[in-house]
Amino acid sequence: xxxxxxxxxxxxxxxxxxxxxxxxxxxxxxxxxxxxxxxxxxxxxxxxxxxx
Numbered sequence: 079x080x081x082x083x084x085x086x087x088x089x090x091x092x093x094x095x096x097x098x099x100x101x102x103x104x105x106x107x108x109x110x111x112x113x114x115x116x117x118x119x120x121x122x123x124x125x126x127x128x129x130x
Contacts, residue, residue: 084090084099091098100111109129116123 082099087102088099089102107130112127114125
């Protein structure tokens with residue numbers, strides 16, 4: 079994931095204090111998108127899962 083600013087080709091979603099920017103063309107091909115955050119013995123990370 080990267081930090082970015084939205085443009086005219088993006089959809090912006092705000093959930094639980096976070097802003098997610100998804101390219102409109104890429105979003106057409108995704109049936110669902112799941113973003114999880116974990117913090118365990120191996121460290122912290124975001125896990126992104128997409129269904130096509």
